[in-house]
Amino acid sequence: MSHHSHGAPAVRAENIGHSFGDVPVLDGVDLSVDPGEFVAVVGPNGAGKTTLLRTLNGVLDPDEGRVTVGGDPVAELSARAVSRRVGTVPQHSHVGFAFSTEQVVEMGRTPHRSRLDWSSDDEPVERALERTETVSFRDRPVDELSGGERQRVLLARALAQEPSVLVLDEPTASLDINHQIGMLRVVRELVEEGKTAIAAIHDLDLAARFCERLCLLADGEIRARGEPDAVLAADELATAFGTRTAVTRNPVTGTPAVAALPDRPDVDGRVHVVGGGTTGERVVRALWRAGFDLSVGPLPAGDRTAALAAELGCPSVTAPPFEPVSASHREAATELASEADALVVSDGAGTVPDVAGRSPCIRAAFTDGTAGGPTTPARGDGGQPPTGDVGVDRSVETEAGLLDAVGVVCGVEPE
């Protein structure tokens, strides 16, 4: 705000490198945050998020590189000068003795008062208490507050500093979901009013929902940065977290959401799935978990199997719903199917013969569970194709059976 020269970033970290002993924690990190931005630093545990934030608020003087706040190098400012510009909300604060909420928030005035000034300039303290809805327990000792309440007190303390930049280290860690959202909503509002915020946020969905920019930090380096959609979809995200991820949409907010997918074996086998609905979805899920590479289609756009395949990043052919599948869609699907080792047809799909290609074809008609489509009446000896289905080599009724059958076709030993 007032101390920003025009156009200067609110906070800028240039080529930050730091090691603790022999352990490198940050390596060549650049980060520039403009006034009025809310940037989330995301990344796995031990990525260096906290260390990066500690260089921004001047607590840690990095081995290499420099940090400027409003254009001035932090290393050349006194702690007092930095604390007037940057307010910090730590992840934890241990209060050894029983200070009240109001006393702790009043400590946020420290950088604005001379040492012998014991007056209480109540105005900023009151505003901070109200802003964070901590007024109701202003006289309670902070060591008796719940985690969510204490986090709000720490935010109020930072607001009492009247800084232009807020640095928040995992402000939502260890909070209930309602407190997480409440906390970030207040920060978001403050950003709308002109403050700049940089937060390490563990929860990718919350980061995507409240921040305009994400910055993915892993192994001390920035791996991806930009708008939430782009960062969450980036391959670097999966690499950074060491797990497969799926990007979906939050059904309410419409913001991207990330789901970490369960570990799955890496199996050598491509399977094409035809037929959607709940059975198709079950087939895709079971085969994906078992480790097969998948493709699907043709499926009507909006089909749940098609949506699942998209989240899992599987190639698929989708056609407009409520009309016959066009020749070009059919052709595309046939091409996918012809590259597959096996073809699985979920029950009810009428297009089997057209895309069957040369792959052995397995028909899945689950009789277990509630989510199955129309069931196959025949409960014959496994492996016998139901009569009347042209080109079906084998029919299965359970997911286990499906995996067995596909495994045999692809030459994979069942686990």
Added chain:
Amino acid sequence: MRIRSRVLVWSAGLSATLLCTIVVSARIGPVGIDTGTVLRATINTLAYPSGVSVDSARAGLWGYSVPVPVPDLGYTRPFDLPVDSSEQVIVRELRLPRILLGAVVGFALATAGAVMQGFFRNPMADPSIIGVSSGAAVGAVAVIAFPVAVPFGLQTAAFVGALITAFGVYLIATESGRTPVATLLLAGLAIQTFLGAVISYLLLYTGDSLEEAVLWLMGHLRYSSWADVEATLPLTAVVFVVLLAYARDLNVMLLGEEDAQTLGIDVEWTKRILLAGASLITAAGVAVAGIIGFVGLIIPHIMRLLVGPDHRILLPTSALAGATFLVAADTLARAGPAEVPVGIVTAAVGAPFFLFLLLRKEVHAL
């Protein structure tokens, strides 16, 4: 109520208590003196400095001696109320210096204790936690074992020993400009253990002076003089004012060093000021009175229960309560048929009280 008015009210109340305790204490002794006489004799004792002359004392070591100039402050006493001359001498030369020294030492130890407990964020910390008392003891016992004829040799040696130890512990625990509190605590513990061995070794060589050495180690105010008061009172007052000026910083330091820095505190500088201040007044107190335990531990603890953790009110109230407590304890120590070192009284009273707090769960976990 705002902090300033709370500080004023509490300080006024505790000051009144201290004054009453002093008057009562001055009445008590082998010769009972009534309150009116005590008050008149005390007023007669009031004096203002009126000039400096230089005396020559002789200082010597192992048979050699040299003259040493000693500045001597001249005083003028403006009052001369009618008091029996022997009672006047008892009050002025025996009781008042001892009582005032007790008050100053109690004031200093309780202040240092409050600061150290805040500094280490540990309610079990006491003024000698970084080895100040052990260092003083080495100096004092060394002088008792190997006497030197220097004026105030014992006090000087104890004071210097205390400061060297505190500074040494600080240096050991400091690496590239930072002094982690945990390292300081452990270094202090190690040095105290080592100095304990030195003290025991020195005690072997005290010979006929063993009793004097043991008395000193227990802490007593028996040989208090006006000179002791003149040396400790100004130092304690100045350091107290400095520490009080840092009371708010100390509050913020209680949130943790990293939080304190983000709130604009120059953490390492503040730690140095607090450590130096607390060590200085502890050294001053211990040098004239020996090792008096529990005052610096118990008093801040009680006051924290009464007034809360804010050091702006905790420091002055602890100081005044510490002064009152030590005057009362010393009165008890000398009131019996045989005088006992006041350190025994403070420990005997303090330890059960501490257990009481412990059982009431007022003492937090370490």
